Amino acid sequence: xxxxxxxxxxxxxxxxxxxxxxxxxxxxxxxxxxxxxxxxxxxxxxxxxxxxxxxxxxxxxxxxxx
Numbered sequence: 750x751x752x753x754x755x756x757x758x759x760x761x762x763x764x765x766x767x768x769x770x771x772x773x774x775x776x777x778x779x780x781x782x783x784x785x786x787x788x789x790x791x792x793x794x795x796x797x798x799x800x801x802x803x804x805x806x807x808x809x810x811x812x813x814x815x
Contacts, residue, residue: 752812
């Protein structure tokens with residue numbers, strides 16, 4: 750499945766390095782992280798890293814493909 754995670758703020762290189770499986774697209778005051786995740790464990794891994802880094806998660810979208 751393809752997922753998109755929208756987080757508040759523009760993430761720098763150090764924080765982006767925590768998400769090697771995702772592509773980052775900076776928006777005005779947010780960052781969109783997107784990519785294929787193989788299973789639910791990978792999804793929860795990304796969500797856990799977002800929480801552990803203290804990022805504010807604004808939205809999660811799942812699509813069949815991208």
